[in-house]
Every structure is written in C-alpha cells, then in structure tokens.
Amino acid sequence: MHSSAVFLIEFGAIILGLGLLGRFAGRFQFSPIPLYLLAGLAFGEGGLLPLGTSEEFVAIGAEIGVILLLLMLGLEYTATDLVSNLKTQYPAGLVDAALNALPGAAMALLLGWGPVAAVVLAGVTWISSSGVIAKVLGDLGRLGNRETPVILSILVLEDLSMAVYLPIITALLAGAGLAAGSATLAIALGVAGLVLVVAVRYGRHISRFVSSDDPEKLLLVVLGLTLLVAGVAQQLQVSAAVGAFLVGIALSGEVAEGAHGLLSPLRDLFAAVFFVFFGLHTDPASIPPVLLPALALAVVTAGTKIATGYWAAKRAGISAKGRWRAGGTLVARGEFSIVIAGLAVTSGIEPRLGPLATAYVLILVIVGPLTARYTEPVAALLGGRGRRTAGPSESSDPESESDVAQDRDLVPSPDAPAEK
Incomplete structure (x- = not known):
C-alpha cells in the first residue's frame, strides 16, 4: 500500500511538472523538448532527486510514447502522397542523407566508438525534428510560403527512411549476424511494401472497418490495433515504431482525421514521458566530457542542413530568400534523434553516446527556431555587404530582382504535401 502511494505521488509530480514546463515553453514560444530532457536529467541517475517506484511505469510509458509519435506521423500522410513524394523528391532525400x-x-569513428555506434550517430544527426519544424512554420506564419512544400517533402522522405533504418539498427544493436540482419531487413521491407500496396488499393476498406461514429470506440480500436501491430513487429525483430508508422499510413480520410484528434493528447502526454525517460538514463556528470564533440557536431550539421534546404529549394525553382529560409528551418533535431539514441542506450553499446545525443539535441532544438527566423536576414545582410564591396557594376543580380515577387506569392501549390 505504501509503495502504491509513493508511485502515485511520484508519477503525479512528473505529469504536473511536465505540464508546467510545457506551459512555460509555450509562453516564450519555444519547444518544450529541452525542458523535458533537463527534467529527466534532474531526476535520473546522478540527478538531484532520483526516482524510485515509478521508473518502471515511466519506461512503459516511454515505449508507448515512441509508438504514438510514429502512429501520428503516419496519419499525416496517405500512401498515395508517400509514393508521389518518393518519385519527385528522392534526389533531395539522397542529398539530405549524404550531407547529414x-x-x-565520422564523429563516432573519430571517437573510437566502432561501426555500430557510427550507424546510430549517423541517424541522430540525419533526422530533423518534424514536431519542432511544424511548430516553427506555424509560429512564423510560413505554412503558405513557396518553400514550405520543399521542407515538408524532405521531412516526409526522412520519415519514410525510418521504416528501413530502424530495422537495420535494431538488428545491429541486437548483435545479429549478417544472415539474421539481412533477414530482418528483408522482412521489414517486405512488410512496408505490403502495407503500402494494401493501403493504396484497399485503404478505404480498412478505414471503413475501423471507422466508428462513437469517439470512444474509434479510440479503442485504433489504439488497440496500433499496439497489437507494434507488438507483432517487435516480436519479428523489425521495430514497434515502424509497425505503428505503417498503421498510420494505412488509415485515411475521416478515420485518420478523427483518430488524429482523439490521439493527439495521448501522444503529447506519452511523448513527454519518453523525453523524461531518456533524460532519466543519462547521468548529468557524463555530459561535460562530450560537450565539445556535441557542439562541433551541432555546428557542422546545422551548416549541412542549411545547405540541404538551399539546394532542394533551388532545385524546385524557389527564390534565393526562400532557399535560405528552407535551409534554416530544417536545422532543428528532436524527437527522432532521441528515439534512435534511446535504442542505443538501451542496448548499452557505448555509454557516451546517450550523453552526446542529449547535448546535441539540446543545442539544436534551441538553435533551430533561431536559424529558421534569422538565416535569411543574415544571408541578405552578408550578401548586401558583398555587393557594396564589389561595386555598383557588379551588384546586379537578375535572380534577386524576382525575389520580392516570389516572396509575395504565398499561396501554396495544389501539389503541396499536407502540413506535418
């Protein structure tokens, strides 16, 4: 009875604290993710007041948080949208993967962590934060900008790549050999392909089966189906998160919209618990030794993300100002970088990887909204100085003359992907 009371007190304090931190972040218009991570650091190993009885429940809640994050992501897109994005935007996705x-x-190999940690840290630096970027676009009033479909397309391709990437690192972290790892990847690709085919051809029938006018029944069916598929996927050594993502893709229309509205509060709750859980398993004393590598990695990959967005927007015919805005917006890392690092922390392959990922995400989740806002003005300022230095005869730029006209055209293209 005493332990039950202690559990309720601890878990209630966690939820209340997360709510207050989220409110504080909302008041100052920045992502609450760094505050959730700091809260986990404060109450985890080596923190101010380590938790006791509620830690096991927090671990389960964190796993549900990852599943709901990927489910909600899948609900944002239809299978047709995903296939279309793959056909038209795959060069930008390849450049994004290579640069980031x-x-x-390279950093993992330089630190002597080995090839498995290198594959994990590659994913941490590669994937931008869909949640942070979507919020930034809304806060800055850029959802209708000409460069926004390019940004969203890159994010969609990153999310699609998770269906392949997660099974690979799951097999690597489990120590599976070449044959077992190949089998795992083949199963993952086969299941993903099958789900896409079924979603394209029979999505309406699936949605009709799940559909219900009663919100309670719809919530129970969608949540139960998601957890069931996630569990089966994990049993097959694929990834629970990938299973949830594929369930989200398979649902469409009114069912997807209704499920999105019902599950959003649950997603926010358990995702916050996930970030706290990651912080709980990171000793604050382990961060200072990896702070310099994390800072160097943040600087380099902020630059490569800006280059990625600039190149992709240029390829789409966006003006110079829009290219800089696209690049600056993509800088933020967040939830999926922590998801990937969390898998490595659980497997115990490299004790310093978790602290480095925490520091890295903390830096870029704070810097990301700033680069989104100020990359274009800074580029314009530096460009203006360069033209003044070059002299009037060299200042004429035909492309820049069309910038104002393009920037005023804020109506989204009819082919633009849905807001993420």
Whole structure:
C-alpha cells in the first residue's frame, strides 16, 4: 500500500511538472523538448532527486510514447502522397542523407566508438525534428510560403527512411549476424511494401472497418490495433515504431482525421514521458566530457542542413530568400534523434553516446527556431555587404530582382504535401 502511494505521488509530480514546463515553453514560444530532457536529467541517475517506484511505469510509458509519435506521423500522410513524394523528391532525400548522416558517422569513428555506434550517430544527426519544424512554420506564419512544400517533402522522405533504418539498427544493436540482419531487413521491407500496396488499393476498406461514429470506440480500436501491430513487429525483430508508422499510413480520410484528434493528447502526454525517460538514463556528470564533440557536431550539421534546404529549394525553382529560409528551418533535431539514441542506450553499446545525443539535441532544438527566423536576414545582410564591396557594376543580380515577387506569392501549390 505504501509503495502504491509513493508511485502515485511520484508519477503525479512528473505529469504536473511536465505540464508546467510545457506551459512555460509555450509562453516564450519555444519547444518544450529541452525542458523535458533537463527534467529527466534532474531526476535520473546522478540527478538531484532520483526516482524510485515509478521508473518502471515511466519506461512503459516511454515505449508507448515512441509508438504514438510514429502512429501520428503516419496519419499525416496517405500512401498515395508517400509514393508521389518518393518519385519527385528522392534526389533531395539522397542529398539530405549524404550531407547529414556522414558527419555523425565520422564523429563516432573519430571517437573510437566502432561501426555500430557510427550507424546510430549517423541517424541522430540525419533526422530533423518534424514536431519542432511544424511548430516553427506555424509560429512564423510560413505554412503558405513557396518553400514550405520543399521542407515538408524532405521531412516526409526522412520519415519514410525510418521504416528501413530502424530495422537495420535494431538488428545491429541486437548483435545479429549478417544472415539474421539481412533477414530482418528483408522482412521489414517486405512488410512496408505490403502495407503500402494494401493501403493504396484497399485503404478505404480498412478505414471503413475501423471507422466508428462513437469517439470512444474509434479510440479503442485504433489504439488497440496500433499496439497489437507494434507488438507483432517487435516480436519479428523489425521495430514497434515502424509497425505503428505503417498503421498510420494505412488509415485515411475521416478515420485518420478523427483518430488524429482523439490521439493527439495521448501522444503529447506519452511523448513527454519518453523525453523524461531518456533524460532519466543519462547521468548529468557524463555530459561535460562530450560537450565539445556535441557542439562541433551541432555546428557542422546545422551548416549541412542549411545547405540541404538551399539546394532542394533551388532545385524546385524557389527564390534565393526562400532557399535560405528552407535551409534554416530544417536545422532543428528532436524527437527522432532521441528515439534512435534511446535504442542505443538501451542496448548499452557505448555509454557516451546517450550523453552526446542529449547535448546535441539540446543545442539544436534551441538553435533551430533561431536559424529558421534569422538565416535569411543574415544571408541578405552578408550578401548586401558583398555587393557594396564589389561595386555598383557588379551588384546586379537578375535572380534577386524576382525575389520580392516570389516572396509575395504565398499561396501554396495544389501539389503541396499536407502540413506535418
């Protein structure tokens, strides 16, 4: 009875604290993710007041948080949208992967962590934060900008790549050999392909089966189906998160909209618990030794993300100002970087990887909204100085003359992907 009371007190304090931190972040218009991570650091190993009886429940809640994050992400897109994005935007996805995954892999190898940690850290530096970026676009009033479909397309391709990437690192972290790892990847790709085919051809029938006018029944069916598929996927050594993502893709129309509205509060709750859980398993004393590598990695990969967005927007015919805005907006890392690092922390392959990922995400989740807001003005300022230095005869730029006209055209293209 005493332990039950202590559990309720501890878990109630966690939820209340997360709510207050979220309110504080909302008042100052920045992402609450760094505050959740700091809260976990404060009450975890080596923190101010380590938790006791509620830690096991927090661990289960964190796993549900990852599943709901991926489910909600899948609900944002239809299978048709995903196939269309793959066909038209895959060059930008390849450039994104090359420029942003390689620095993470190189850093892990330079630190002597080995090839498995290199693959994990590559994913940490590669994937941008969909949640933070979506919020930034809304806060800055850029959802209708011409460059926004380019940004969202890159994020969609990153999310799709998770369906392949997560099974790979799951097999690597489990120590599976070449044959077992290949089998795991083949199963993951086969299941993903099958779900996409079924979603394209029979999505309406699936949604009709799940659909219900009663919100309670819809919530129970969608949540139960998601947890069931996630569990089966994990049993097959694929990934519970990938299973949840595929369930989200398979649902469409009114069912997806209704499920999104019902599950959003649950997603926010358990996702916050996940970030706290990650912080709980990171000793604050382990962060200072990896702070310098994390800072160097943050600087390099902020630059490579800006270059990625600039190149992708240029390829789409966006003006110079829009290119800089696209690049600056993509800088933020967040939830999925922590998801990837969390898998490595659980497996225990490299004790310093978790602290480095925590420091890295803390830096870029704070810097990301700033680069989104100020990259374009800073680029314009530096460009203006360069033209003044070059002289009037060299200042004419035909492309820049069309910037104002393009910037005023804020109506989204009819082919633009849905808001993420």
